[in-house]
Amino acid sequence: MAQDADKDVQEMVAQILAVRDRRDEAAFAALFVHFAPRVKGFLMRSGASEALAEDCAQDVMATVWNKAHLFDPSRASVATWIFTIARNRRIDAIRKARRPEPEDLDWGPEPEPDQAEVMALQQDSARLVDALEKLPEKQRRLIERAYYGDLTHSEIAEETGLPLGTIKSRIRLALEKLRHAMS
Amino acid sequence: MKIRHHLSDKLLMAYSAGALPEAFSLVVATHISLCDECRARLASYDAVGGAVLEDTPDVAMSSGSLAATMKLIRERAAADVGPSPRAPEPTALGMTETVLPAPVREYVGGDIDAVRWRPLGGGVRQAILPTAKDARVRLLHIPAGVAVPDHGHRGTELTQVLRGAFRDEHDRFGPGDIEIATEDTHHTPVAEPGEDCICLAATDAPLRFNALLPRIAQPFFRI
Ligand SMILES: [Zn+2]
Numbered sequence: 001m002a003q004d005a006d007k008d009v010q011e012m013v014a015q016i017l018a019v020r021d022r023r024d025e026a027a028f029a030a031l032f033v034h035f036a037p038r039v040k041g042f043l044m045r046s047g048a049s050e051a052l053a054e055d056c057a058q059d060v061m062a063t064v065w066n067k068a069h070l071f072d073p074s075r076a077s078v079a080t081w082i083f084t085i086a087r088n089r090r091i092d093a094i095r096k097a098r099r100p101e102p103e104d105l106d107w108g109p110e111p112e113p114d115q116a117e118v119m120a121l122q123q124d125s126a127r128l129v130d131a132l133e134k135l136p137e138k139q140r141r142l143i144e145r146a147y148y149g150d151l152t153h154s155e156i157a158e159e160t161g162l163p164l165g166t167i168k169s170r171i172r173l174a175l176e177k178l179r180h181a182m183s
Numbered sequence: 184m185k186i187r188h189h190l191s192d193k194l195l196m197a198y199s200a201g202a203l204p205e206a207f208s209l210v211v212a213t214h215i216s217l218c219d220e221c222r223a224r225l226a227s228y229d230a231v232g233g234a235v236l237e238d239t240p241d242v243a244m245s246s247g248s249l250a251a252t253m254k255l256i257r258e259r260a261a262a263d264v265g266p267s268p269r270a271p272e273p274t275a276l277g278m279t280e281t282v283l284p285a286p287v288r289e290y291v292g293g294d295i296d297a298v299r300w301r302p303l304g305g306g307v308r309q310a311i312l313p314t315a316k317d318a319r320v321r322l323l324h325i326p327a328g329v330a331v332p333d334h335g336h337r338g339t340e341l342t343q344v345l346r347g348a349f350r351d352e353h354d355r356f357g358p359g360d361i362e363i364a365t366e367d368t369h370h371t372p373v374a375e376p377g378e379d380c381i382c383l384a385a386t387d388a389p390l391r392f393n394a395l396l397p398r399i400a401q402p403f404f405r406i
Contacts, residue, residue, distance in 0.1 A: 025253070029249060032248075032249050032252065033249075035236075036244050036248065036249075036252075037241035037242055037243055037244055038236055038237070038239045038241055039236070040241075040242045040243075040244060041239045041240050041241055041242040042235075042236055042239045044242055045239065050242070053242070054244065054245055054248065057244065057248075058244075058248055058251055058252045058255060059255070061252050062252050062255045062256045062259065065252075065256050066256065066259060075226065076226065076229065076230070076233070077230065077233050079233035079234070079236050079237045080229050080230045080232065080233030081233070082233070082236065083229065083232040083233045083235070083236040084229055084232070086236065087199075087200070087201045087232060088201075090201060091201045095201075097205055097315055098205050098314070098315070099201065099205070099208055100205070100208050100209040100212040100213075100286040100289070100290075101212055101286065102212045102213075102215035102216045102222065102225075102285075102286065103216035103284050103285035103286065104285075105222075124230075125230050125233060125234070128230055128231065128233075128234045129233075129234040129237050129238060131234075132231070132234045132235065132238060133238065143231065143235065144235050144238075144239075146196060146197070146200045146202065147199075147200045147231070147232050147235040147236075148235075149200065149201055149202060151200075151202060152202060153193070153194070153197035153202045153203050153204075153207065154339070156193055156196055156197045156200070156202060157193070158191065158192055158193045159192075160192070160196065160231070162231060164224075164227040164228070164230075164231070167226075167227050167230055168223055168224055168226075168227040169223075171223040171226040171227065172219070172220065172223040175219045175222065175223055176219075179219070
């Protein structure tokens with residue numbers, strides 16, 4: 001698999017941490033160049049007009065800045081984290097609906113995440129992008145349509161064919177360690 | 184809490200994609216609040232969303248959009264309109280254990296004492312929570328040993344156990360468990376003896392309790 005993709009995800013993590021820890025505007029600008037046009041495309045595919053998508057994409061990126069302290073590289077890639085912000089904005093601004101969120105886990109005093117774990121999770125995420133690209137066209141389109149909000153819940157299929165096993169167990173491992181540390 | 188009945192992949196993906204009616208989202212968020220396994224599975228589905236976003240073709244932002252965003256950030260910082268820090272969870276402070284998980288407490292406006300119950304007969308009580316009307320969600324309080332009111336499964340119905348347990352012909356659902364019933368599910372759930380059962384139940388079919396109330400004399404509970 002592309003080492004470039006690994007390098008890219010690592011670089012994005014470094015950028016968001018620079019925003020989080022140093023309020024680094026140059027790092028933010030780099031994230032903006034990469035993500036804002038994708039978020040705009042994502043929202044337009046979800047049915048937003050170009051003007052609304054532009055406004056919402058700016059709003060999403062402002063939230064990335066404001067909530068950078070909530071980003072945890074041992075739990076999500078930058079793309080995943082920004083996806084959740086964009087999705088919530090879509091539900092709120094386009095569907096005009098409310099989205100109940102799970103109770104936050106009490107993560108306790110921020111332990112510095114284990115670098116090997118961060119690396120593994122970030123690589124898994126990059127591999128998932130790869131796997132998605134390699135799915136048969138029809139299947140990939142269905143998954144994309146689901147995430148663009150184009151399918152109802154009853155239209156979403158049980159089987160996606162995506163290799164979620166590794167990433168799932170990686171996150172579960174992190175959760176278990178955390179619970180262990182808290183008990 | 185040993186959870187045996189979990190969310191389906193389909194529900195997790197739909198929640199991650201933002202495709203669920205609000206009432207179903209509330210049940211899914213409640214289960215995840217109680218279940219680390221499903222929390223981890225949800226994180227995987229969110230990662231799929233991240234991959235989709237990464238693969239989404241760009242649409243150029245307007246010129247000056249970065250400057251406009253920085254301006255937005257500064258305005259927000261000045262007005263400090265960001266969400267105020269949440270009050271610490273009572274449980275985190277080592278106070279008494281809450282019955283309702285945080286997402287449900289938000290809809291109730293407090294814990295179990297704040298629920299405005301309405302009697303359904305037979306000692307069963309319900310409280311419908313305010314959500315968008317494409318699906319409905321309610322809290323049910325079923326006394327120990329009493330059958331869950333039959334309401335027919337005309338759509339999908341999710342029943343999340345918060346306290347106590349119920350049993351049907353096939354299985355047992357204890358604290359933290361979720362039952363996912365479809366139109367084809369025919370069963371007679373009964374709250375276990377010993378402890379009253381409190382559930383959060385959502386359906387995308389219209390509730391029929393109200394229509395049945397005037398005819399309460401007819402067999403309402405299948406015991
Ligand atoms: Zn579960």
